[in-house]
Amino acid sequence: MTEIKADDSLDLRGVLCPINFVKTKLKLEEMDAGSHLEVLLDDGDPIANVPQSVKEEGHQIMKVGKADGGHYRMLIKKA
Amino acid sequence: MTYSEDWIERYSRHIILSEVGGDGQQKIGNAKVLVLGAGGLGSPVALYLAAAGVGTIGIADNDVVDLSNLQRQVLHHTPDIGRPKVESAAEKMRLINPDLDIKPYQQMVDSSNIMDIIKDYDIVVDGTDNFPTRFLVNDACYFAKKPLVHGAILRFDGQAFTIVPDEGPCYRCIFPEPPPAGSVPNCSQAGILGSVAGIIGTVQATEVLKLILGKGKTLTGRLLVVDTLDMSFRQTKIRKDPACPICGENPTVTELVDYEWVC
Numbered sequence: 001m002t003e004i005k006a007d008d009s010l011d012l013r014g015v016l017c018p019i020n021f022v023k024t025k026l027k028l029e030e031m032d033a034g035s036h037l038e039v040l041l042d043d044g045d046p047i048a049n050v051p052q053s054v055k056e057e058g059h060q061i062m063k064v065g066k067a068d069g070g071h072y073r074m075l076i077k078k079a
Numbered sequence: 080m081t082y083s084e085d086w087i088e089r090y091s092r093h094i095i096l097s098e099v100g101g102d103g104q105q106k107i108g109n110a111k112v113l114v115l116g117a118g119g120l121g122s123p124v125a126l127y128l129a130a131a132g133v134g135t136i137g138i139a140d141n142d143v144v145d146l147s148n149l150q151r152q153v154l155h156h157t158p159d160i161g162r163p164k165v166e167s168a169a170e171k172m173r174l175i176n177p178d179l180d181i182k183p184y185q186q187m188v189d190s191s192n193i194m195d196i197i198k199d200y201d202i203v204v205d206g207t208d209n210f211p212t213r214f215l216v217n218d219a220c221y222f223a224k225k226p227l228v229h230g231a232i233l234r235f236d237g238q239a240f241t242i243v244p245d246e247g248p249c250y251r252c253i254f255p256e257p258p259p260a261g262s263v264p265n266c267s268q269a270g271i272l273g274s275v276a277g278i279i280g281t282v283q284a285t286e287v288l289k290l291i292l293g294k295g296k297t298l299t300g301r302l303l304v305v306d307t308l309d310m311s312f313r314q315t316k317i318r319k320d321p322a323c324p325i326c327g328e329n330p331t332v333t334e335l336v337d338y339e340w341v342c
């Protein structure tokens with residue numbers, strides 16, 4: 001499987017709910033449909049909530065994986 | 080577009096809504112809304128529009144705050160008694176949201192000034208408490224092609240209605256002329272349960288935000304009638320009346336009219 005390259009990224013480590021989702025949403029608004037956004041999220045509430053909210057907005061979660069620092073790396077494809 | 084951290088945080092609960100988002104919140108920030116009356120209806124309208132971030136809010140009223148207002152006019156606090164209502168209103172709105180351009184008009188709208196005042200605004204909210212002004216505002220907004228959100232309260236009852244010129248009926252399609260003098264209670268003698276002003280005023284504020292966002296179905300062609308003793312919310316379909324004296328086929332009202340005050 002070929003690695004998808006993110007067109008943009010957001011480091012939301014240390015950003016609480018729901019501001020992490022709000023920032024993800026604002027970033028996605030300015031991106032083109034079909035492009036990819038990589039987001040770094042903390043464990044706990046952020047990783048439990050943000051992917052769900054992003055899906056509810058109609059975007060696709062391409063990948064979620066745990067990174068070395070204990071946080072998560074999520075790749076979104078904009079609808 | 081870069082947003083400030085404060086902006087993102089202040090409006091986060093709006094931005095989360097799929098009907099709003101960053102784009103919608105910017106539309107709210109660019110909107111110009113005129114609130115006529117800083118009383119029972121104008122209070123919740125002004126407070127919620129300021130909190131929502133409506134970028135320019137005009138508020139017009141020529142009264143001063145009276146002790147008897149405080150039971151329902153939640154913009155005004157006890158230390159405001161004796162102050163012009165628009166001054167008290169502007170202060171409260173700026174405290175909620177310092178980023179806004181608040182324009183107080185310490186005057187009563189009449190046929191000589193209303194066209195000049197409304198021309199700078201996108202949407203007008205009627206929070207006035209008398210029939211002469213209500214008809215004047217309807218007519219002025221029809222002539223200027225401005226959307227108007229109407230509200231009225233009496234005793235335990237309230238009504239709200241949104242008028243989008245040429246898209247739906249106007250106030251005169253329902254009530255062609257003001258009621259004859261003496262047929263309605265004198266404004267200052269009419270009882271009003273204070274919280275009813277909150278119900279109708281927040282309906283008006285919500286209609287304004289929907290008009291700005293272009294989302295949902297406004298109360299265009301639908302009169303919302305609230306009876307809080309039953310706690311019933313009913314809607315009456317209103318059709319554009321071809322015989323309406325202002326928006327009908329053969330209009331008889333072709334200029335603004337200052338009706339006699341019935342109270």
Ligand SMILES: [Zn+2]
Pocket residue numbers: 248249250251252253320323324325326327
């Ligand atoms: Zn009409």
